[in-house]
Amino acid sequence: MGGSVSCCFSPAESPKIHRRQVELDECLITTTEDVSEDTGTYLQHISDRELPDELAQEANPSDHPRASTLFLNKSQTDVREKRKSNYMNHASPGPLTKKYSSCSTIFIDDSTVSQPNLKSTIKCVSLAIYYHIKNRDSNRSLDIFDEKKHPLSREKVPDDYSVVDPEHKLIYRFIRTLFSSAQLTAECAIVTLVYLERLLTYAEIDICPCNWKRIVLGAVLLASKVWDDQAVWNVDYCQILKDITVEDMNEMERHFLELLQFNINVPASVYAKYYFDLRSLADDNNLSFPLEPLSNKRAKKLEAISRLCEDKYKDLSKSLMRRSVSADNLVGVRNSQAVLS
Structure with a gap:
């Protein structure tokens, strides 16, 4: 990704962009472990990699299914204050906007963990990023993500760019533009948030007004390549954000990967x-x-x-069984060779 032999340098658009052109204003805002040379007898199964250390679980919640997500913790302060304010002021919750099922009518949404609703998922991801920025601990950052040093447009960056927190709608509009133009899926949005929180944890930085756009762009870029079978090339993002260069995109992608320690694996349990x-x-x-x-x-x-x-889960189970049998056979072969030698 981003190397000299990467598709990032192609002068043409990726095949995916040719499938369908989407108007930007179309959406309305509504608020194993390898076999050891010493033992030669152990081959770790891929599922074992999801089992967390208790210490690592606390430090890296984006890697482990039982650790609480950072964005949900960040949002709880505001949620508690809002509930407390409503209770102290005896504020009415107002008219009910949520639909409830009855004996005659059942209300459901079509969003599932395997097929999330795109528009709602992007809204939620942008809200999670909003809480990250609003309730950040400090303003730790890196030059590669600083918008002043690496601007995304030719327009002058405002003097207060590093102190004014972006509104939820602004974050949503930025992410919606990327997803609409690049035709990305809702699942990609969830993986984007995983990579973003993993970056904050691994690199020990904060997402703040001066860097949020470039951090989000880097996470989207990486998630689209890992998740999507027909990945969007870096040059395509340069056509969405007209003033950014391919060299800048490549450099940011390289830094992002290095800061993630090249850990781009997202277990199904973490995704869920x-x-x-x-x-x-x-x-x-x-x-x-x-x-x-x-x-x-x-x-x-x-x-x-x-x-x-x-049917998919049945096929997946069969595939995992075949991998397990192959691993067992490999261990058996190596044990035989060790005995013979």
């Missing part, structure tokens, strides 16, 4: 944790995923999706 924590964040901030009444047509669609997912 982030998805459900984003839903909790939405509920706490009245950003509920859209609910629609369950009709016969939607019920049949959900049943079809359920069968499709069941």
Whole structure:
């Protein structure tokens, strides 16, 4: 990624961009471990890598399914204060905007952990970043992410760029533009947030007004390449953000990877944790995923999706079993060779 032999330097657009051109203003804002040479008998299964150390779990929540996400912790201060204020002032919650199921009507949303709603997910991710910035501990940063030193446009960076916190709508608008233009998926947005929190933890920096755009851009760039089968090339992002150069994108991507220690693996359990924590964040901030009444047509669609997912999990289980058998055979072969030698 970003090397001299990478597709980043291609003068043409990636095949993905040619599939469909999306207007930027189309969306409206609504608020194993290897075998040891010493022993030669142990081959770690890929699932073992998800088992966390207790100490590492506390330090790196983006790596482990049982550690609480950083963004949810950051948001709790505001949520508690809001609830306390409403209680002290006897404020009315106002008209109910959330739909509730009854005996005659069932309301559900189509967003699932495997197929999240794109618009709602981007809103939640931008809200998570908003809380990261608003409730940051300090202003630790790195030059590679400083917008003053590496501007994203030719327009003059405001003098107060490093002290004024961006609003949720501004963050949402920036992320929506990237996702709409590059045709990225909702799953990619969740992986973007995982990489962002992993960067903050590994590099021991904060996301703040002076660096949030470049950190988000770097996380989106990396997530789109890791997650999507037809990745968007760096040159395509240069066409979305007209004034940024490919060399700058390559350098930022290289630094991002090095700061992540090249750990771009996102276990399914970690992905699911982030998805459900984003839903909790939405509920706490009245950003509920859209609910629609369950009709016969939607019920049949959900049943079809359920069968499709069941078939996928069966295929995945068979694949894992084959890998396990292959690993066992490899260990057996190495043990035989050790005995013969």
